[in-house]
Amino acid sequence: MPALRDGDPARRVDAGPRPLRNLWRLRRYLRPYAGQFCWLLFASLAATAASLAVPLLTQRVVDGPVADRDAAGLLRLGGLALLLGLTEAVLIFIRRWTQSSSSVGMEAAIRADVYAHLQRLPVDFHDRWQSGQLLSRVTSDLSVIRRFLSFGLLFLVLNLVTYLAVVVLLVRLHAPLGLLVAASAAPLFLISRRFARHYHAASRRMQDQQGDVATLVEETAQGLRTVKAYGRGPELADRFAGRARALHDTGVGKARLLARTSALFDLVPNLTLGVVLVCGAALVAGGTLTVGELIAFVSLQLMLIWPVQSLGWIIANGQEAATAADRIHEVLDTPPSIVDAPHAVTLARDRVRGRLRFEGVTFRYPGAGTPVLREIDLTVEPGETLALVGVTGAGKSTLLSLVPRLHEVTGGRITLDGHDLRDLRLSALRRLVGTAFEEPTLFSMSVWENLTLGRPDAGQDEVRAALALAQADFAYELPWGLATRVGEQGLSLSGGQRQRLALARAVLGRPALLVLDDPLSALDVHTEALVEAALKQVLRDSTALLVVHRPSTVALADRVALLDGGRITAIGRHSELLATVPAYRAVLCAEPASRDGLVRS
């Protein structure tokens, strides 16, 4: 679990003692492909062997049939070369074909797991993490890992094997020269180590910056109307330019590192080749080496150039994959804090009476100094409707969010019919609770899908009833009725229409508990009256907690609780409180305004 600085959770440019640990942990995703991977490795090794055999064959041709003037032998060896070549190609085909399915399969599996985990993580995690940072993890980071697992890792193995095999062949061809070539690995190793260290930090920085860019883009697209309304395009373009430039600079820095190392990886085998040529020529002159042997030696050695050259790229790719794996595990290693207790029970809808009790409930947002709610004691009897009233920021919405356990109480407990909510299965609890948030959230999906979010089994009649109750029959008038796609920002649906859809969603299926946050705020007076009348029917069968701001909506409630400074300071009937509690009157009624003469009644 990363220790996170508030508001900036994704900043950890720290390789740690074992920089490859998180990458290694991803091996579990390779497991389903273990068999394939063996095949793949076998095919690759065989292909490499086949390609290695060709220069040796060349030597045979030069030293054998060509020297002996043996046309038949030439034909035979030529045929063999052709056969080897074709075999190599077939093996490569097998390797790549297998590799394609395993690499994209792994990528998809990790992505699905990260998504599943993110859905389990509580709301406060999502409040803290910028979504662009999360997105860049399941897109950019995953493709880096895919590239490494499919190509980088394989070529790392292959190139090392090729290197060793070639060196062994070289040593067998001519021991002293072969050992000379082997010794050239030492500088390569030193260069790689130095490079890996620097590259690690740079690639982490780059990935974080990619997340920053994604975050800004997402925010801009989200807040586009606000940006337009104030004409702040130029300022945002500047801010974007800053982040894009940071990304650019890191990219250039990385490229410089890679360029230096890559050029060195070119230089070392070249210099070795030069030394071999000089010594080889001397040996041929001395008669201890044939021309054919020298040609074979040199052509084998040339085979080392590509593997060594690509080593720079592979190491770079490996470092990027390592930091990407770190970033992915930062998410996967965050334990979901709101989960089912070991012995959680399920309450069926028909067995629920609906007595909701808050017992000394305290809640504090993570990282916040003072609690938002303190020592709340509150009982809502079965079938009762309780309204919460309080000034903006009093903690009303927070209190509501504790009921479906979107946040977890930090002190005390909430019970439903005597069961601590934490002893209920989350899915069962949330099935009992119908929620409408202060801001209606719609997704770019069909109206039907938006309504039946949590009840894919809902029938036409239930949906029709819910829409009727919320006065949202306009949904049937949309171009394709309920099959019409509404956008995230609502396809020009008005605020009132969106709110009514959200209300229909909450009451769909007649949940045992209704938790409605200022559900009528955006409705016009006429619609509000209609919804209120219909809502009264529903509220009779359900236990309900409402947040209200208007005297008109308070009429829906049996009792009202006044929330002030995180505490319940008064509770009772509306008329009682109005008469006896000045603070209540101040929050709910228009009296102060009347004093200003704005309202003449």
Added chain:
Amino acid sequence: MTGQVPEPRADGAGASHWRGRATDPDADRSRAEDTAPEAVARLRARSRALLRDLLRPHRARLGLATVLLLAQNAAAMAGPYLVMLGIDRAVAPLRAGDPGPLAAVAGAFAVAAGTEYAARRGFLTLSARIGQAVLLDLRQRVYGHFLRLCVGFHERYTSGRVVSRLTSDLDSIAELVDGGIDSLVTATLTVVSVAAVLLWLDLPLAAVALLAFPLLFALSRWFARASTSAWRRSRDAAALVIVHFVESLRGIRAVQAFRREPRNQQIFDGLNDEYRRANLHGFRLIATYSPGIKVIGNGTLAVVLGYGGWRVLGGGTEVGVLAAFLLYLRRFFEPMQELSQFYNTLQSATAALEKLAGVLDEAPGVPEPARPTPLPPGPERGAVRFRSVSFGYRPQAPILTGLDLRVPAGQTVALIGPTGAGKSTIAKLLARFHDPATGTVELDGVDLRDLADTELRRAVVLVTQENHLFSGTVAENIRFGRPTADDAAVEAAARAIGADDFITALPDGYATDVHRRGGRLSAGQRQLVAFARAFLADPRVLILDEATSSLDVPTERLVQRALGTVLRDRTALVIAHRLSTVEIADRVLVLDGGRIVEDGPPARLAAAGGRYAALHEHWRTSLI
């Protein structure tokens, strides 16, 4: 009226009915993207033009990079040639005791290696600089263009798709820039220069070797065609994954409260799987193409070996030449493998570039005037006029038909009426989120379409009930209204509308981070911040569309009292369901079906016995 609702299928596999039907069939793409062949050809041409345009400023550096590349290749090419020289020319003198030729060859070899090192390093650095500069340019262009595109475009395109274009698609191009271009160019050059050397070494052998070319060409052509459509599909699939990911995490409260997780996972898995299959298709194409190249290469090698050996037998060529020839031939086909790999990356990047070219090609629905007309100078005014304005979000469903409205400078007008009456539409037209289909909207006698965007936005500000807060501090969010404002001005604005109390009570006061999309502020607090922002912006015309709906009564009173001062010397359009807000208006317009049905001062209308009077009465009795 339609009751046709698709029953959700339990399996969810491959079915995308959950997305619903879009009113705009092109909702998923920019208009330039089309599947018709002519459109595809046009798009390719545009994306090529875009690429040329992006590279134009770097011509000099590209020239230098080419020189370095040539130097590197010449140096690399010299290697095998020097080996041949060493074997053919230096061994015999050495046997005779003359190390001179060998020393010369060794010296030349060292020079070649050194040159290769320097040239390669220089080239890689330079080409990365060019590539990164192109990426930076492209990123900024696309982002800037998204900012210019109108609200209508964004409504159908969705934010997730914007994100997808600027992340995933750019990643595809970055991948090419990171490793691709260098290797692509290096490999191409190697292939070309090796072909030249082969021709020079032994013409008949080279002729045999070059027989492979037509085969390579045919294979590549097949691959190019197949992979282009494969990567296009992959880009589309990626966008859908991203859209779903971004939206469902943004709405995580609703997702969790409604136990949407399993269904979301089902949908996500479906999209993820389609993306996987699209990628798999692409990778399988390259998995066929690349060994295909190998077959051609190895076949050629075997043929050359046989034919070359036979020619050596016949005395047509020397052993050294055959050896060098075979070495070069390997160098010829080795990079071919790389080339095929990077060809693939190129194809994938091209598909992404096409998407971006499509976005850049999208004409803003609400374009900036080429020759803006300035607002008349003098004291701040703000007279608004709608001249027979007609408008509808869909042509078949007009909202406003021939609306005429004149609001004198400084007047506060309240718009009331049932949902769908066209109140918000009037607000959006005045804020120029859309342009009217016919008629004009004018500010101080200037058609909004003739006003420069910066001037329009300084003069007209719209505050809606969606109060978007950007990540940053509370102060920064208020300052969004006027970026040049100092802290004192920001705090004065907050005080003026009564937001100061709650802000100073926050943990870090004005410096409190509002977190992602204002997670920790309540809806009412967010509205207050948005109000302070509008107040700070100090526009001639202020439009409030349901801007106080989430406020509690005392706070709303406070805001209204402040509005009394704020609106005194500016024009205001206030849309509210709460008549309390209407009370501060000089004039009330009651709208129904896009038409003005009542118009007059609130007191007069209240007494007139019309719709407003009925609403007013209803509201008055509901107060306590």
